[in-house]
Amino acid sequence: MNWAQLLLNSAITGSLYFLLTLGLTMTYDLLNFANVSHAELITFGAYIGYVVSDTLNLGFIWGVTASFFSSGLLGIISYMLVFRPLARRGADFIHLCIASVGYSLTLRFLMQQAWGQDIVLFESRFKAFTLGPIRLSWLGVSIMAMAIALFVSLHLILTRTKLGKAMRATSNNIVLAKASGINTEQVLLVVWFLGSALAGIGGVLKGCDTMVIPVLGWNLLIMVFATAILGGIGSFYGAFAAAYSIGLAENLSVATLGHLGLSTDYKGIVAFGILTAMLILKPTGLSGIKVFRRTLLRSDRN
Amino acid sequence: MIEINLVAYFLDTAVYVGIYSILTLSLNLEYGFTGLLNFGKVAFFMIGAYVSALLTVAGAPYAVGLLGGMVVSALSGLLMSLPALRLREDYLAIVMLVFGETIRIVLKNEIWIAGGPFGVTGIPPAFAFLRAIDTEEFYIAINVVIVYGILLVLYVLLETLVNSPYGRILRGIREDEQATQCLGKNTIRCMAQIFVIGSGVAGVAGSLYAQYVGYISTRMFLPIVTFTVMVMCILGGSGNNRGAILGALIMVGLERGTRIAKDYIGVPIDPQNLMYILTGTLMVLFLFYRPSGMLKEKPVKQDRQK
Numbered sequence: 208m209n210w211a212q213l214l215l216n217s218a219i220t221g222s223l224y225f226l227l228t229l230g231l232t233m234t235y236d237l238l239n240f241a242n243v244s245h246a247e248l249i250t251f252g253a254y255i256g257y258v259v260s261d262t263l264n265l266g267f268i269w270g271v272t273a274s275f276f277s278s279g280l281l282g283i284i285s286y287m288l289v290f291r292p293l294a295r296r297g298a299d300f301i302h303l304c305i306a307s308v309g310y311s312l313t314l315r316f317l318m319q320q321a322w323g324q325d326i327v328l329f330e331s332r333f334k335a336f337t338l339g340p341i342r343l344s345w346l347g348v349s350i351m352a353m354a355i356a357l358f359v360s361l362h363l364i365l366t367r368t369k370l371g372k373a374m375r376a377t378s379n380n381i382v383l384a385k386a387s388g389i390n391t392e393q394v395l396l397v398v399w400f401l402g403s404a405l406a407g408i409g410g411v412l413k414g415c416d417t418m419v420i421p422v423l424g425w426n427l428l429i430m431v432f433a434t435a436i437l438g439g440i441g442s443f444y445g446a447f448a449a450a451y452s453i454g455l456a457e458n459l460s461v462a463t464l465g466h467l468g469l470s471t472d473y474k475g476i477v478a479f480g481i482l483t484a485m486l487i488l489k490p491t492g493l494s495g496i497k498v499f500r501r502t503l504l505r506s507d508r509n
Numbered sequence: 510m511i512e513i514n515l516v517a518y519f520l521d522t523a524v525y526v527g528i529y530s531i532l533t534l535s536l537n538l539e540y541g542f543t544g545l546l547n548f549g550k551v552a553f554f555m556i557g558a559y560v561s562a563l564l565t566v567a568g569a570p571y572a573v574g575l576l577g578g579m580v581v582s583a584l585s586g587l588l589m590s591l592p593a594l595r596l597r598e599d600y601l602a603i604v605m606l607v608f609g610e611t612i613r614i615v616l617k618n619e620i621w622i623a624g625g626p627f628g629v630t631g632i633p634p635a636f637a638f639l640r641a642i643d644t645e646e647f648y649i650a651i652n653v654v655i656v657y658g659i660l661l662v663l664y665v666l667l668e669t670l671v672n673s674p675y676g677r678i679l680r681g682i683r684e685d686e687q688a689t690q691c692l693g694k695n696t697i698r699c700m701a702q703i704f705v706i707g708s709g710v711a712g713v714a715g716s717l718y719a720q721y722v723g724y725i726s727t728r729m730f731l732p733i734v735t736f737t738v739m740v741m742c743i744l745g746g747s748g749n750n751r752g753a754i755l756g757a758l759i760m761v762g763l764e765r766g767t768r769i770a771k772d773y774i775g776v777p778i779d780p781q782n783l784m785y786i787l788t789g790t791l792m793v794l795f796l797f798y799r800p801s802g803m804l805k806e807k808p809v810k811q812d813r814q815k
Contacts, residue, residue: 240599241599241602241603292797293796293797296797298796298800300598300599301544301546301598301599302800304546304599304602305546305739305743306792306793306796308548308736308739308789309736309740309788309789309791309792309793309796310789310792310793311789312733312736312786312788312792313785313786313789313790314789315785316781316782316783316785316789317782317786319779320779320782320783320786429606429607429610432603432607436603469618470614470618472614472617472618473614475607475610475614476611476614478607479607479608479610479611482603482604482607483592483593483604483607486596486600487592487595487596
């Protein structure tokens, strides 16, 4: 087995999961419900990216930028149109969860109507190259670079800025944050925008790597949930660690399944195993582990 | 112009309404009465369909297939309830969703179990000996009788169950699980029992479906089936068994209606897309304006004081 290649692939998969999970884990934490329609933001980003970069021929960078903003906007619209009014009407989290399923169906089939059920392929513009024992493409490099840049910048925002402090306070205790004069509504909007926009970028990158279909986001959703739960709902650092662990688990299981002559579809079962075990043994996820707590606390002194 | 057999068409619609009513009743028992969010309902529908199909294709009489589908489905419900029920509602939903997908992936990839992606073909109908004299209408009419007979029996049984003292425990779990525990009720055991009953009923629906359609494949059991049934339950009225049947009627009507809209009125939207767009929108709108559904839950019958 080519271990270097396996580790590299895991790093790419993990970076992608990190991008996709952030929005879900943050909104899950703040509004306390599992937002299934997060999947459709991923798909939407991928389609918009395709339209801008390939149909309009504006280049990949513009495609990614467009999907960042359009998915982010769609996230805000979803929040203002569906989830906020529902929460204000006093819907409990079961109802919010079911509403997100309904909303997700509407979005997915609107997209299927707009772009059709067939596979949409990005123009191949990333050359693969060989580096010692491994083969990688510039797309893989940019996915990893994007995730690292995101991690660093979000870490700085969370620990060094007023907005970051407000975000942490809101996530910690929304009532108390409101009482301390934090505009929690604004914080929520920022979180929805950012989380959805990152899901959109993840969608473009994944779509460019494989293909774009209406169920692109849906097929990723189970892994994204597994990542969010493994990392601990609402934990930024937990999500980072969990994304790479899940990426490694997925690539290891694909390699093992290949050796055993089983279908790689079974990698979903590995996620299922992780998810169930985690929920039963440690529902707080990795964020329950001290290291991450201390990181948060230390930053509080700033 | 193709000649369309209207009688057969309406009977066919009736059979689907019946099968979905059974499925919705089972979801209503779990979600509507007990408050268990089971996003993996389709898994038990699928297990019922596959077990029954494999049994009857192997030559067993239909009654054995039906019972087999029900029992295996109920047992897998029990098995899943052991880890899943200890979780919070939303985690339960996620785990059940993934469970359904897992079963589907296994059935799709292991061709030796049940044909993999090609599915099981040539499932004999429930009363094969009647086929000798059959016309299309007659065949479907027989199915209407079987499906609605079973639906009636299940309806009466479930109504009795939810209006019994046991049913009050279920509502208690839904409203406040801790308070119910404090009254000395073993809520985990109750929820496990409800999972078993609900899964068994879903298995019956699956078995009826398999023998009626005569062919099943993993493509028929996508998670979207669960969500359609969820809408039926919410639309009709969660916590009301009549509402569950009403919801099934409306949703099957909607599905047929979008096809008619495409073929006869010329709405330029793919009927499947239109159906799911409307389904999703209805789901959200109902949660907005009428979360209790069209038929409200009946108040608990109280014993008159002597």
